[in-house]
Amino acid sequence: MQMKRILALFCLCALLGLCLFTSGERGEVTLVPDAQESPALPLAGRKIGIDPGHQAHGNSEKEPVAPGSHEMKAKVATGTRGASTGTPEHVRDLEIALKLKDLLEELGAQVLMSRESADVDISNVERALMMNEWGADAVLRIHCDGATDKSVHGLGMYVRKTGDGASECELLARCLISEMSKKTGAAQRGVFKRDTYTGLNWSTVPSVLVECGYMSNPEEDERLADPQYQNSLALGMAQGLIKYFEALEGGE
Numbered sequence: 001m002q003m004k005r006i007l008a009l010f011c012l013c014a015l016l017g018l019c020l021f022t023s024g025e026r027g028e029v030t031l032v033p034d035a036q037e038s039p040a041l042p043l044a045g046r047k048i049g050i051d052p053g054h055q056a057h058g059n060s061e062k063e064p065v066a067p068g069s070h071e072m073k074a075k076v077a078t079g080t081r082g083a084s085t086g087t088p089e090h091v092r093d094l095e096i097a098l099k100l101k102d103l104l105e106e107l108g109a110q111v112l113m114s115r116e117s118a119d120v121d122i123s124n125v126e127r128a129l130m131m132n133e134w135g136a137d138a139v140l141r142i143h144c145d146g147a148t149d150k151s152v153h154g155l156g157m158y159v160r161k162t163g164d165g166a167s168e169c170e171l172l173a174r175c176l177i178s179e180m181s182k183k184t185g186a187a188q189r190g191v192f193k194r195d196t197y198t199g200l201n202w203s204t205v206p207s208v209l210v211e212c213g214y215m216s217n218p219e220e221d222e223r224l225a226d227p228q229y230q231n232s233l234a235l236g237m238a239q240g241l242i243k244y245f246e247a248l249e250g251g252e
């Protein structure tokens with residue numbers, strides 16, 4: 001009898017020890033997600049703003065093209081439309097932007113979207129202020145282009161010509177167009193400096209208007225509608241952002 005009791009006590013102690021050991025192990029396991037958030041991911045700690053161009057309905061009310069300017073422009077233009085697909089630009093812009101959002105988050109970035117649906121009314125000034133207030137490290141304004149000449153195609157970047165941060169904007173645009181062209185095979189039309197875009201002029205953080213291709217070109221319009229091509233555009237933008245942050249740190 002005594003022996004059985006001792007044996008039972010021993011088993012109980014062994015079981016208790018095992019439980020403590022296992023919970024200790026579990027406690028350590030919970031630390032792993034924290035470790036994954038740190039430097040291993042290439043965009044960890046970066047705040048990236050994504051502004052998918054336009055919305056279901058344009059807004060022709062006017063707002064100043066730049067802080068303090070008397071020149072007024074429509075709050076939100078309507079955007080272009082696919083020559084082959086007939087799809088409105090705001091739909092394509094959002095498709096590409098949502099793929100980019102998922103990818104950047106996988107790479108460790110925090111992402112703020114100016115819109116995640118078509119049924120909104122957010123002016124270009126409001127979109128810029130949203131990103132300024134959030135303190136974005138970089139903002140990509142996702143658009144597709146249109147031209148009367150249907151043969152025109154390729155990637156184009158627009159950045160502010162003057163003002164604070166103009167050189168960072170240009171650096172970001174050059175990183176983006178180079179990496180996007182590598183991932184998609186699309187032609188590079190160039191980096192264009194303009195002080196005519198409300199969304200860029202009101203930005204106090206590095207901001208680039210990314211023209212992903214021409215919806216007025218039937219072949220490029222078809223490519224832009226392809227989810228695989230959209231993924232390639234997103235990959236190029238992500239790689240461009242990584243190169244941009246590397247270049248910034250290298251220059252410090």
Ligand SMILES: [Zn+2]
Nearest residue numbers: 053079143144
């Ligand atoms: Zn547009």
